[in-house]
Amino acid sequence: MKNSKKVMMLATLALGAMFAGCSKPEPVIACGREWNPAVNIVADTGSVFRMADELIVQVRYGTGFDFNELKIAFYEGTLQNKGPQIWEHKARVTSRLDSYTLEGRSRRGGYATAREMTKLKAPGTVVIEVSSENGLIATKQLSIVNQ
Structure with a gap:
């Protein structure tokens, strides 16, 4: 009886691992102030940024892009009421990549600020x-606030 339970447990684990290996992770837009290029990860610090905060955007696609061109667009407004395109x-991209990082350079040096990245003149969404x-x-809404 014990052997049959072990066999059943191993079969269940193997079946679970097979299904877990077949599933594709959900695409994610990570926005943060910090990026570690050595491991290619942006620390997702949330959805609220000050105008002067550095802003780095990363698209994580899971196991590799299964298409050739990626388009990242910025719009004024909210997810429910999307306004005009800003830029x-x-x-x-290739299937060898599992993420793409959009980081701009600031005129003052370093990474672009939220104001520069979003091209907003005043705080907004x-x-x-x-x-x-x-x-x-994927979509993500950011709130850009004053200092």
Whole structure:
């Protein structure tokens, strides 16, 4: 009886591992003030940034991009009420990449601030939309506030 329980337990674990290996992680937009290029990870620090905070945007796609071009667009407004497009960036990606990092350079040195990255003149709300030729991948809403 004990051996049959062990066999059943191992079969269940193997089946669970097989299904876990087949699932693809959900695409994520990570926005943060800190980026470690050595391990290619942006520390996702939330959705509220001061105008003077550095802002780095990273799209994490899981096991590798299964398309050739990635489009990152910034819009005024909220997720429910998206306004006009502020600007967009297109990038070539390959299946060897599992993330893409958008980091701008500030005029004063270092990474671009939230004001520079979003191109906002005053505090407000911005929607970041990531898409490919296959359609929309992920969206994220950011609040940009005064110092």
